[in-house]
Amino acid sequence: MSQDFRLPDLGEGLPDAELVSWLVAEGDEVALNQNIAEVETAKAVIELPSPFAGTVQKLHHAAGDVVEVGEVLITFGGGEPDAAAPAAADEDAAEEEEKATPNLVGYGAAPRKSARPQRRARAARTGGAGTGAETAVLEAAPHDAIVEQPLERPIERPRSTPPVRKLAKDLGIDLALVEATGATGLITRADVEAYAARVGLDAHPAADEARTAGAAGTGQSVAAGREAAPGERVTRIPIRGVRKVTAQAMVRSAFTAPHVTTFHTVDITETMRLVASLKADRSLEGHRIGVMAVAAKAVCLALGRNPSLNAKWDADAGEIVEHHYVNLGIAAATERGLIVPVIPDADAMTLVELADAITELAQVARSGKTPPSAMTGGTFSITNFGVFGVEAGTPILNPGESGILGLGSVARRPWEHDGEIALRDVMTLSLSFDHRLVDGAEGSRFLVDVARVLEEPGRAMLLR
Known part of the structure; x- marks a missing residue:
């Protein structure tokens, strides 16, 4: 069974976004909420999390394409079947409606409204076929969400920003082990670097600061800094983003x-x-x-x-x-x-x-x-x-x-x-x-x- 992920409204009612890069390729296995692409709206670059788990069947656009909201971005196949008995037709219809309208970026996968998660959770507690699926959901859940799992109480995932999550991923650090020092409870870059120092990892904060400061200090766009090809008298740069x-x-x-x-x-x-x-x-x-x-x-x-x-x-x-x-x-x-x-x-x-x-x-x-x-x-x-x-x-x-x-x-x-x-x-x-x-x-x-x-x-x- 294939599942299409359409580009959602990324906020502010923006009609489209430019596909900056794919983070997955056709044939890759993707987990729920795994980042699959970077897109640039008129205001920011955003990482898109996948609302589905499965195999990437087709990438419908290439890097540099401007994609309209609602267009199919990626098609998944081989989704994991439900361990419970077939549900009623109205439940199937509700689930298909959810698939057609993915949740907004930043909120992870949309919560299911049918009774299937409860049955899958029961199967997990009894050692049934749902165990692997529930473990995958737990591991891939967004950091600011509370996920149902087979314990008596829910587990709250640590809250952080996309750059901080990327830094932790690059360093191989589980954010659940990092303590937020600020009053807001948000895990910051400094928190990750402090944890890295405690466990003996080199986060290279000084070198990274120098790179980002240099990029910001120039005030130039990536496109504006391109070198012209030999013999090229003009360079045309699309006005976007x-x-x-x-x-x-x-x-x-x-x-x-x-x-x-x-x-x-x-x-x-x-x-x-x-x-x-x-x-x-x-x-x-x-x-x-x-x-x-x-x-x-x-x-x-x-x-x-x-x-x-x-x-x-x-x-x-x-x-x-x-x-x-x-x-x-x-x-x-x-x-x-x-x-x-x-x-x-x-x-x-x-x-x-x-x-x-x-x-x-x-x-x-x-x-x-x-x-x-x-x-x-x-x-x-x-x-x-x-x-x-x-x-x-x-x-x-x-x-x-x-x-x-x-x-x-x-x-x-x-x-x-x-x-x-x-x-x-x-x-x-x-x-x-x-x-x-x-x-x-x-x-x-x-x-x-x-x-x-x-x-x-x-x-x-x-x-x-």
Whole structure:
């Protein structure tokens, strides 16, 4: 009996996805929830888990194909038959309906609604033919799911992100043995690396960081970095995926919101001293608290005093919507283009929590695994073009946001300080805002509030 797996809706109502690579080949045996392919949507690269167990009969598309949602992606054969007696016709119909509508990516196989799992579980407890099937289901279950198995209580699989699961797989580590150290219970890359160090495995975190940092630092796409063939005068690159959607969003933003950009050069010597002292603090070892984190904290404080910068223009409703929370977007340059993942409720975080969130966000973005849901709902954004050595720029607003702050490079310059000329660390802030919501005075006040925190980080203790 053959089973077709059709490309499911990967979120955001996106109509199609590009097949990046197959992780299986025709003739391979595939377990339930085993990753079978990588696909790139308009916002992220996603690993597709198989909703079926069986043999790969046919791959219907090749790498590079753009596949419409609902198209058959792969056909399986040789599925394991049920150990129980034939079920009623209505159960068969319900099961066929489930096969035709696979569950969304990230949730594993869709739960069955018939009575067959219970019968198979009973067969497993009595040593019947269902034992192997139940063991396979348990082993292949998604890490955030609870799976029925032949014990008195269910087993909860460890929760983690796709890049972390890949790292654990590459190192041969069972995530069930790794302890999550964070408050959310999510197993992070640091947790896996710490476990690897304890058991004597070499995770090469430093080398991996260098590779990902280099990829993100260039800001170039894989296609843009290709070498031209001898004699080739032009190279044509399809406009797809992240770069296509980013371009559409930027054009829409530029031609719907009247942009104004204002600049302010700030003496951030005290912030640099704070960062250096925190880096030297052994109690904060493992937390990468840099200028970006301090700037993010300053932005959250300044938005509380300048709510028009944390608002959106709702043309359909004829309203200005002010947000009483900050979902902070952090622009990240990746191999596939610029994306802006969001830190929810950033205003409720401490400086250390913000730094950890920025670090995790950057690691996931560089891996290309940022889910579409993590790039929506932002209320204000920060972009750091200073990492490229650029002093200032005119950042374009994300659609639906009224402000974006650009951080320039930090330079050591002669600067007036306490009535004298001294070498100081200075940085230029570039604030773009929607002039429909924010006038020049409001934008300037916000920028000055951010600057004051960066000039004197202790001033943050006085703001709320």
